[in-house]
Amino acid sequence: MSFRLPARSLFRPKVAPDQSVLAENAKLIESIERRRVLKGTLSLGALTFLTGCNISDRDSVQAFLRTISSFNDRVQSLLFDPNRLAPTYSVSQVVKPPRFNAYYEIERVKPIDLKGWNLELAGLILDKRPWSLEQIYAFPEQEEIIKHICVEGWDYIGQWSGPNLKQFLTKIGADLTAKYVVFHCNDNYTECLDMPSALHPQTILATKYAGEPITDPFGFPLRLRTAVKIGFKNAKWIRAIEVTNDYVEGFWEKQGFNWFSGI
């Protein structure tokens, strides 16, 4: 019996590679579990079944789209005219009760217990003493009949009244050159407004709807109502107001909604 030596391949090195690296890492090589490799290939196979997956699932796409969204924030703040007033409507057009919106259903609204309730103030504010509801009611009231436009596409006309936010911020000695006004709410909701929108003449801290105190589902005792922002920017059940230069990401912004959301 004879066997032929294979012809020397052009690709075969003349000197055999150093095998010592295998010996040195023998333990590591042994620890590779074949079962795990098999399992891995199975999950890889399973992944291919997820055809329903949208490409915006991917983190990089999401990061890119959020960058564009931030760019759109800047465009919107340029488009925003602080002196332009939103259309107002007549009392006969007011929808009663207002339309509910929150990140949960109306049945899950937790009414605020007024006992010990105070509006807290924080950040770049000179007089940070909390405000009682009586003090807020005693503040000069502004009424506005404006349209609430939801990011989903629906709208309704509502009649809101309460302290004008600019007057309120001035009264408490807030730094009006700060970048943001942040609202912290009782349901752990947070919203962050740019200062120019907060100072708009049609931005108020609403305590009443159609002349009556706001009811529980709509933000009792205190909520924001601004005519220049999409609905979700209007924080309800406000418990604290913070003036700051540090951006605070709001509830819906964390989910990917646009921050400026001006209308």
Next chain:
Amino acid sequence: MITDTDPRGEKRTRRMHPLPLRIMHWINAISMILMVMSGWKIYNDEVIFGFLHFPDEITLGIWAQHALQWHFFIMWILMLNGLCYLAYGIFTGRFRRMLLPIRLREIIQEVVAALTFRLKHTDLTHYNAVQKLLYLGVILIIILQVVTGIAIWKPVQFSGVIALFGDFQGARLAHFLGMAAIVLFVLVHVSLALLVPKTILAMLTGGPRVSRRAAENADTHR
């Protein structure tokens, strides 16, 4: 064979669809599809017609916020590309040459011819009256779509535009109907292109060469 260049070295012929136009056409096609798909997802959150919901398979974005992100990204591409296209069409004289004039009699004749299967489509380089009407129409509808889109994006800043459509919901309905018109156009446009595949090839490779001078003469004789 006609030479491509005259003694002065200038090109005497060029493609029916020059390269910039083809690039703009396909950018527009892709961005329009993405706008429509993301728009359907946004619509689904608050439908205008109770019977109409767009299935997730044909929408873009996992949730409405992702659809909004897409919509407000692609809008820039659509707008910038559209502005380039309009500038190109106006300043090269292409719109005047290819889309005008539109005569009612020709439209009627060609619709009748099409319905009796006698419509000829031998010369790609000249649009018939129905084509002219559809192309010009869809350009105007896309412009209107941008206007209603900006209006419902900024209904307070552009409350004057909103007033043209009654109210916010009126402008929203107009934006929806604009979408419907564009989708209808795409269906007709794509089916007709599939019937005459060389038109698709022309939009990819440029199509037949046309004489530059003939085109210019056609302009001055009109």
